[in-house]
Amino acid sequence: MKERKNIKAVSAVFVIFTIAAFVFFIGGCGEKKDSSQTEISQQQSADVNTSSATTDAAGLTDWQIKHGIGPIKEELKLGPIDKKLAFKGKNIFDSKCAACHKLDERYVGPAQRDLIERRSPEYIMNMILNPAEMLEKNPEAKKMLAEYMTPMTNQNLTIDEARSVLEYFRLVDLAKK
């Protein structure tokens, strides 16, 4: 029994020595980096709006909280509703969005009829164009994800296409019952 204890104690010394050696090893020689290693960054760096001084915990400005993060960084100038543009937007909506969004019922995602009353035009476009970052950072978008659980997909619309979908939302809101 006694002998075993003794061996334990000695083993502990051994372990400590070994750990010490490792610490030294890592601290002393672990900094080596091969400069010939080609690293190609795989993350596209996200554009960050810096026009406003105040930021939230995620580093968003008030503008970004209200209007979203993405390629739309300024207030959109919306004229009277362009029906032709809205019709183009309907086509895109039916093909790329309607599998998950209906106008008047909750489906995979929220109903869209009154979207234009709930969100700013800039927010809507940023959500279409940059959903991954929106869901990660924007507090409003994060709330929606927590409620609906299915992350909105990036359907790779161009800015012009997203603009036409926005026009469609403006139009359908008018036809509200």
Next chain:
Amino acid sequence: MEKVKRKKIIIALAGLMTGALLYIGCQETKEVAGTGDAPQKVYVAPGTYDEFYAFMSGGFSGQLSVYGLPSGRLFKVIPVFSQNPETGYGYSEETKAMLQTSYGFVPWGDAHHPELSQTDGVPDGRWIFINENNTPRIARIDLKDFETAEIIEIPNSAGNHGSPFTTENSEYVVASTRFSVPIPEKDVPIASYKNDFKGTISFVKVDPKNGNMNVAFQILVPGYDYDLASAGKGPSHDWAFFTCYNSEEAHTLLEINASRKDKDFIAAVNWKLAEKYAAEGKGKTVKTLYYDNFVDPKTGIAHSDKRTEVKVLDPKDCPGMIYYLPTPKSPHGVNVDPSGEYIVAGGKLSTVIPVHSFSKMLSAIKNKQFDTTIDGIPVLKYDAVLAGEVKNPGLGPLHTEFDGKGYAYTTSFISSEVVKWQLGTWKVVDRHPTYYSPGHLMIPGGDSKKPFGKYLVALNKITKDRYLPTGPELCQSAQLFDISGDKMKLLLDFPTIGEPHYAQAIPASILMKNFEKIYRIEDNANPDAIKKEMDAKVVRKGNDVHVYMTTIRSHFAPDNIEGIKVGDNVYFHVTNLEQDWDTPHGFAIKGAENTELLIMPGQTRTILWKPLTAGVYPFYCSDFCSALHQEMQGYVRVSDKNSNVKISYGTGK
């Protein structure tokens, strides 16, 4: 006493360990697997990319694998000559035409040599070609989406081994016959070999705009075994070189009977002149049958084009088109150096590596320094074309690649090594063992005018004790060497699929400029595509039922289908509406006898399903797609043949 001793011993041991660790840590690992700083050189940190794409032949798997260098990580296995139920390649209605041949539907293949397309003698990243040996074919893979775009059959060919090596601007890829056969095929005694058996060397034209391949002409050659090829470059741009063995014309026990002569040949073909002869109508138009299968880029559907004629040139009618360079002894590989002057042969039974000189060959032709003429092909004098011989290259030299700095690297199969030697002096300057028995080797761009260099990969046939054993069948293997210094340094072993006959590598930066992340749904011209979930439908036409279905995370539309009857042919046309990168969906249905589907974003794929008994059959997404992937499922109700259940369908109702 004893205790104290033990204590001392243990403390001493700990001290020793510490010392050893410090030594290993700071002195760098010594000759464990690779050498010196090997671990750092092959370590590609999580989230970072490899420097090179390497395309490794899948050998008898019939496929082409994509690895990263220097890490040796496997990214993708591209289905080429063999069906692949993982994606539905060769099973789905859109892809099955790819495997059509004049011998019927051939679901497998023996892939050998990947070859990147070139512009001005340098890999350009547009396409990669690979040959199939057994049912003679060449495939073209589009490097925008890493998918097989075309497979063309080679007529009048058996054993398409010397293929698909490219000319300097991919004007042509070549195809020479390993097995001579009666041409055209006919029923003759095998013993009539010397009279009836011939070989062919084919030139397959590549359309520079879209890559489409077309067998431009074939050269009829004596019935030897044509083995490998290499096109000229720079001054030798107009020429291509083909090794052959079995000039003895043996048809049995070749290992003895085809090894009798001291020298066989390298055939030098002036393809520019052959092209001219073909245009002038010197060739005979011969009736034959072969298939060209290609994917329509608009619809994504493969079509088979049956071809019935090919132009054949006879050297007897075409002076100056082809010469034989005597080469010891049963030469296997042939490789033209970056300057285009040296033609290096790997005589697998030879004790030297003979190197022919292109300029000496031209003057020998001019001065008619011929030994003899065989079937209209002048045989040049060995000494008149020889630039030099590399002495002591190891046993069984096979293949050579170049580093662009004046050195050549040759594999020696029997002595299991890579030998580095200098062009011009023919002196061996370094050698390194491989584990074991290397066939080809590959240096990125090492067969081109401007090798990218830096690494060398030996492609080993035997692994024996190198990896954890997996029963009688062991993995194949690649070994990565650092060739940036004077001495080769072994960095890494990594397993490969099938037999890694040959490989090609290209800087990642070249391919990453062009690759596609999705197929644009707007451009999907598949007639069975639907582009809106609201267009999803089920249509009965007699016994055929067509289900036009969409997928998006995380549901199918329709996902409840009734009215299918036993005996129906049910076609599921599944369009993936996703338009984001890395969002494929799978489609699997219970009892499917053929395959599942993997549908890329924006793509349409069709599976035929024949339910045999009444019941309710679940289907689901087989590729994990989202948090609600497990919910991505549906049901098909199958009723008896005579039932009155009408077609009905829907989602969410």
